[in-house]
Amino acid sequence: MAGRPRALMIQGTGSDVGKSLLVAALARAFANRGLSVRPFKPQNMSNNAAVTADGGEIGRAQALQARAARVPLSVHMNPVLLKPQSDVGAQVIVQGRMLGTAKAAEYQARKGELLSAVLDSFARVGDGADLVLVEGAGSPAEVNLRARDIANMGFALAAEVPVVLAGDIDRGGVIASLVGTHAVLDDRDRAAIKGFIINKFRGDIRLFDDGLTEIERRTGWRGYGVVPFLPAAAKLPAEDAVVLDHWRDGPGKGLRVAVPMLSRIANFDDFDPLRLEPSVSVTMVPPGRPLPLDADLIILPGSKSTIADLAFFRTQGWDVDLHAHIRRGGRVLGICGGYQMLGRTIADPGGIEGPAGAVDGLGWLDVDTVLTGSKVLKPVSGRGVAGEGAFTGYEMHVGVTTGPGRDRPMLHLDGMGPEGAVSADGRIAGCYIHGLFGADAFRVGFLAGFGQASGLAYELSVDATLDECAAGVEAALDVDGLLALAG
Structure with missing residues (x-):
C-alpha cells in the first residue's frame, strides 16, 4: 500500500x-x-x-x-x-x-x-x-x-x-x-x-x-x-462489559449507589467517576441478586435495547425492589435507556430495537417515549437545575421523550434549553445525557445534594493515570524497537 x-x-x-x-x-x-x-x-x-x-x-x-x-x-x-x-x-x-x-x-x-x-x-x-x-x-x-x-x-x-x-x-x-x-x-x-x-x-x-x-x-x-x-x-474507563464481572460490591462507605447490570447495559463508564470517589460506594448488581436494601441511590443505566432490558429488569424482580426502595425514601436516577424505562410507556412502532410494539414503563416519571429511526448523536454542555455545576457530555439515543414530567427538567443545556424530567417530590429523575459524573463541577454539586463532599479531580486523574501507564510501558518494553518496527 x-x-x-x-x-x-x-x-x-x-x-x-x-x-x-x-x-x-x-x-x-x-x-x-x-x-x-x-x-x-x-x-x-x-x-x-x-x-x-x-x-x-x-x-x-x-x-x-x-x-x-x-x-x-x-x-x-x-x-x-x-x-x-x-x-x-x-x-x-x-x-x-x-x-x-x-x-x-x-x-x-x-x-x-x-x-x-x-x-x-x-x-x-x-x-x-x-x-x-x-x-x-x-x-x-x-x-x-x-x-x-x-x-x-x-x-x-x-x-x-x-x-x-x-x-x-x-x-x-x-x-x-x-x-x-x-x-x-x-x-x-x-x-x-x-x-x-x-x-x-x-x-x-x-x-x-x-x-x-x-x-x-x-x-x-x-x-x-x-x-x-x-x-x-x-482508574481508567473500561470498554468491555466483561470487567463488570469483577466490579461488584463497593466497600459500603458514604453514599451507597446501586446499578443493576442490564443484559444490554451501555455506556457504563458513566459510573467510573462515582466509583473512584472516596465518599461513594458503587455496587453493580448482577442478575439473580436483589437491589440492595441499604442503597441511597439506584441508577438505571443506558441500554442498547430498552424494551428488552425493561423486560429483563422485571424478570429479575428489580421492579419490586425499586418500588420498595422508593417507598423507603430512596432516590432514583435514570440515564438514557434508564430514563426511558422510568416513564409511563415506551413504543417502538418501527421495530428499531426489536419486535415492533409498545410496553408500559415503570411509571415513576410522567413521560412517554417513542423510539424513532433517527439516532441522536451530539456533544452537549450545560448545568444541573438543582444547583449542580457545569458539565460537558453527549447524547446517544434513538427515541423522543415527551410529557408533563419534562416541565420539571433535571438539566439545562446550553443553547438547547431544558432536558430530562424530575418527579414532583424531587426524588426520581432522568435524562438522556451521558458523561455527567465525569464533570467535576457537576459531580461536586450532585454529591452535595446527598451531604457528601467530592475528593476527586477526575479529569486530572485520567491524564495522570495515562502518564503513569505510559511510564510503565516505557520501562518494560523496547519502545524504540517498536517504533523502528513501525517503519
Whole structure:
C-alpha cells in the first residue's frame, strides 16, 4: 500500500488481554516524545461508545486512546463499530453512522464488503500523523473467521502493517496461547507477526526469562518485553462489559449507589467517576441478586435495547425492589435507556430495537417515549437545575421523550434549553445525557445534594493515570524497537 502512514498493530491472543490499554499507554508514551500519534481500530464490538464532534460515534477505547495521544476524536479512528442488541444480532455503525442491524451470521457474510471503508478510514487517520497505533479485536487465532476478516490479519495484510501479538500472563497459559496462535495461522499471517509482548505480569520478571526464550524458539518471533501488572489501569474507563464481572460490591462507605447490570447495559463508564470517589460506594448488581436494601441511590443505566432490558429488569424482580426502595425514601436516577424505562410507556412502532410494539414503563416519571429511526448523536454542555455545576457530555439515543414530567427538567443545556424530567417530590429523575459524573463541577454539586463532599479531580486523574501507564510501558518494553518496527 504505497504511501501508507508509519503504523504498528497490537493484536492479542484473546479478548481482554490488555490490547486497548497497551495502545493507550504507547500512544501517550510516543506523544510525550513529541510524535503526532493517532489510534485506530478497524472493527470494534462494544455498547460503550463516544460521540465525535461531527456527530458520529466510535468505541470508548478509541476515545481514551485519542485522549492519550492528545488528539481530537474522529469517526475514522473506529470505522466499524458493532453494538450488540441481542445474543445473535447487533447494530452496525460504519464511519460513525448507523448502517442498520444484522444478525451475526449475516454480518460475517457481509463484513468483507466493509474492508474498503476500513482502509479509507485508515488512510484518513494516518494523513499527517507520525505514527498510527492499530488495535486488533479478539484474536487472529479464530481462523474459522479468517476468510472475511477485517479486524486482525485481514486488515494487517491489506494495509501492510506489521503486527505485535500480546498475551496475558495473569490469566495463565500465556506460552500455550502465543505458541498456539503461531501454530494455527497460515504462513502469510504468521509472517506478518513480527514479535510479541507479555502483559500483566505479577512478581519477579526475571523468573520468566526461560519462558521468553521458549516462546521465541518455538515461534521465531521477537519478544519486545514484559509489562508488569499496572494497578493504575483500574482508574481508567473500561470498554468491555466483561470487567463488570469483577466490579461488584463497593466497600459500603458514604453514599451507597446501586446499578443493576442490564443484559444490554451501555455506556457504563458513566459510573467510573462515582466509583473512584472516596465518599461513594458503587455496587453493580448482577442478575439473580436483589437491589440492595441499604442503597441511597439506584441508577438505571443506558441500554442498547430498552424494551428488552425493561423486560429483563422485571424478570429479575428489580421492579419490586425499586418500588420498595422508593417507598423507603430512596432516590432514583435514570440515564438514557434508564430514563426511558422510568416513564409511563415506551413504543417502538418501527421495530428499531426489536419486535415492533409498545410496553408500559415503570411509571415513576410522567413521560412517554417513542423510539424513532433517527439516532441522536451530539456533544452537549450545560448545568444541573438543582444547583449542580457545569458539565460537558453527549447524547446517544434513538427515541423522543415527551410529557408533563419534562416541565420539571433535571438539566439545562446550553443553547438547547431544558432536558430530562424530575418527579414532583424531587426524588426520581432522568435524562438522556451521558458523561455527567465525569464533570467535576457537576459531580461536586450532585454529591452535595446527598451531604457528601467530592475528593476527586477526575479529569486530572485520567491524564495522570495515562502518564503513569505510559511510564510503565516505557520501562518494560523496547519502545524504540517498536517504533523502528513501525517503519
